Amino acid sequence: MSYRVLSLKYRPQSFNDLAGQEHVTKTLINAFKKDRVSQAYILTGPRGVGKTTTARVIAKALNCSKTKEGSPCNACQVCKEIIDGRNLDVLEIDGASNRGIEEMRNLREQIKYAPMNAPYKIFIIDEVHMLTNQAFNALLRTLEEPPEHGKFILATTDIHKVPSTIISRCQRFDFNRINETVISNQLSKIIDLEKIKIDNESLMAISTKADGSMRDALSILDQAIAFSGESITYDEVATIIGIIPLDIFFDYSNALSAKDYPKMFQTLSKIRSSSFQLDDLIDGLNLHFRNYILALTPDGETLMNLNESHKKEYVDTISSWDLNDILQIINQFNKLHHTIKNSHQPLIAFEILSLKLMEMDKSVIISDLLAENSSNSNSANDKQFTAEQKNFVQNDTKELDKRVKPKADNSSKETSIKIDDISHEKNAEPQPKVKNIGLDKIKDKWQDFIKVVNSERPSLG
Template sequence: MSYLVLARKWRPQTFSDLTGQEHVSQTLQNAIDSGRIAHAFLFTGARGVGKTSSARILAKALTCEQGMSPEPCNVCPACTEITAGTAVDVLEIDGASNTGVDDIRELRENVKYLPSRLRYKIFIIDEVHMLSTNAFNALLKTLEEPPPHVKFIFATTEPHKVPITILSRCQRFDFRRIPLGKVVGRLRHIVDQEGIAISDASLTMVARKGDGSMRDSLSVLDQVLAFCGDQVRDEEVVSLLGVVDRRLLLDATAAVFGRDTRTVLDIVARVDEFGYNMRQFCGELIDHLRNLLILKAVGDGTDLLDLSEAELATLRQQAESVPLDDLQRHLTVLLRADGELGHTSFPRLVLEMALVKMATLAPAVPVDQLLERLNKIEEGSGGGVADARAQWRATPPAPAGSPTPARAPERTAATPPPRPAERQAAPSAPAPRREEAKPVSEPRRTGDSWADFVALVKGAKPRLGSMLEQGSPLVVSADRLEIGFPEGAFALASLRDSDSQAALKELARQFFLAEPVLVMRPLAPDAAEAPPNLLEKKRVEKEQQQTVLKQAATSHPAVADALDVFGGTLAEVEPLERKESR
């Protein structure tokens, strides 16, 4: 005799056998008791939750030779024929194979005739949403006013595809996904009857793989039994189904909460070693943290979580020591990583980065505590932060280094600087005036000829000016302009170009009112120390200014109180003028 799979062998034969659909079975039984039996039913829900089985049970209850009763006897010829699928008055039609209007016309012709031997003629159409629009339209009138000896039972997994005109003519029953605990209980009953030794943990893994479908769960159980035989071990189930071991999830979250990055990376290595899919592990971890979040948020979330009692006890113990805000932040990181895992070539790296980030997240401080600390700062610093800000704005810190040099008087385009020969003349001798139009405006003089010349070049030729900032001014005069660059520097080779030389000579003539000799000289690494270039000067000045600003900030009482209360460090300081101008 051929083997009969568990899903067919243990198919529900009475309403009491239906698992997780008590709301449907109770309603149908009450309707049979009271005689309020509709002429058309629509059973909707996910796959493997009992829609077709309920249709057969209802057909048996309506046609049982012992009389209509809430539970069929399953021993009379009518019940046994319906169970075997050989009853001539109970027609099971596959909607996916009979989609045309001609099939429905044939069904309408059969409706006219009385049942041959049963009480009713019952039409069970599975996957009714697959019928064409014309087929639905051909069925409307018959479905609305069928003969008294006809009952229609439709089943579908996609009720939104059924026309509203059909839905309005049927009593609709929505079948739910079966809770994990009830699936495990049904599986336990089956394996006990079959004489199979298997633990509740393995049955839970099987039921979770079924994802709320009893038929899928029984199919997975069949696969497990084919691999393991009558003695099933947990390790074999994990290996066969490829599911993530719950211990890995518990160890991973414990390492994250304990800020143990080494253990976190070891767990990712174990996931890779076991051959688990990284995205699947990330999804399981998201589901695990979601369970912790629900337990932390509502306390007793038994009705919200699809878990066994042993798993709930473990989760409650782990959730006690984790703040709710931290769980939300961890979930945010994992959800972002799950999106990246879908299109990355380095799934292990993405998962490692996400878990390390979770393990190193700074603890979240509640807002009420932050406000309380700010109030303490204001109370301890007198005028508060606003007064400190006003005081800082009134007396900004001065930059480090030598005092600011006095600026040279501004000169117009009509009064150029004197030539070298004219500088040797008596100061009382008036300098001859030259009227010469300049193609570019000169920068304001600061007393540093090299810096002013570079600013002029940068205004006219930004690329050349940026390169000059990298050079050390060896000789700067109206007769000779000698600039040093490190050997092999890109700026040295670029400034030696003929076009660059021509542009620099023209700008030097405009600035110095002379034609100095341009020399671009390479500097050997072991040569004497050259003057610092402008980039180095700016960096030194910025560092000195930042040092002074930090000293001024840390010495302020409001800032000192804030650092003391929050236990922080001063990372960066910006002048108020610069901050407010943004």
């Protein structure tokens, strides 16, 4: 018998076998138990999460005569024919290659005829968003008034391209990206059945690389088995899928935090001499700094998909990082993603950004800065107020002396005293207190401040 890839060999054949889509499977199982089956379903979600597989399970459940708890038996003649893809009453249509109005007209003609050896004639249209507008209009008429024996199951990765008139006539199920832990557990079951040895770190690396797609994870595992044989190590998995070693990321971030230019240049040289894809490098750095954010939170290291030694390394080096700095760095890397698409030398753009990040100052929390300035202003006001009190006491003493002592004929002295008193009163005028300005007030007045700077000093604006 010829070899079958893992994604086909271990394809789910019942609702309970579908991993990571419990909200879909529970609804469908209950619908079949209570005989509340819709005339049409539309399944949407990213690639490799089980849309087409679910469509086939629905087709089996509709036509199976021995359903068990809402799921097909997979033992009757109809179920076996659908599994092998040779049942004449279940037709799979590729929307990308059968997207015209003529194909939809043929479909309308076929659905008129009763099924041959099953209760329903079922049409599974994959990538339905690829149909033309004319084809959608032809399909719409059939969805509005389908025959009792006709059922439609539509699948798409881009629901926004499907007309709302089509969606409104279907029961919609949104498939989610599958959690990395769920993928890892599923791979572990398959590994046991295949009698292959692999460590948990390798499984998590494959699950992370799959990016929520079970089919991609099984394809990578298939490749790893072909490369390594019956025993798979993490280094072999890293070589196959191009995982960038964490040492590169730690060297980069340590040089960045310490502003160690020689070490940064050595790291950039190592990156340039390696065959890393720049997109993978940036994604890896984003994930690396995300792990730093997790390390900043209580018990955040438990959320890292890493072994204990790597978790400890994040916790040990987090003291040199601030959350605002990390967020700013991640933001710059996300901007670089868009920049390198139009760059003839993307690696140089990455190196330039790295040097700019080296020059980046540490983040300052504005509220703390305002509080510090406010406390300084208040202390200055207190000193000024104390001086004013002294002047006030001196002036009162002079006034009292003038009242007790007999008046002298020296008018010039009186004039000088009055002038001195007036000057003291002017000096004793209290200065306006500096208010404690909050961050919201600064945001509200920031545009006015920019306008003033532009008018007074255009070079700074």
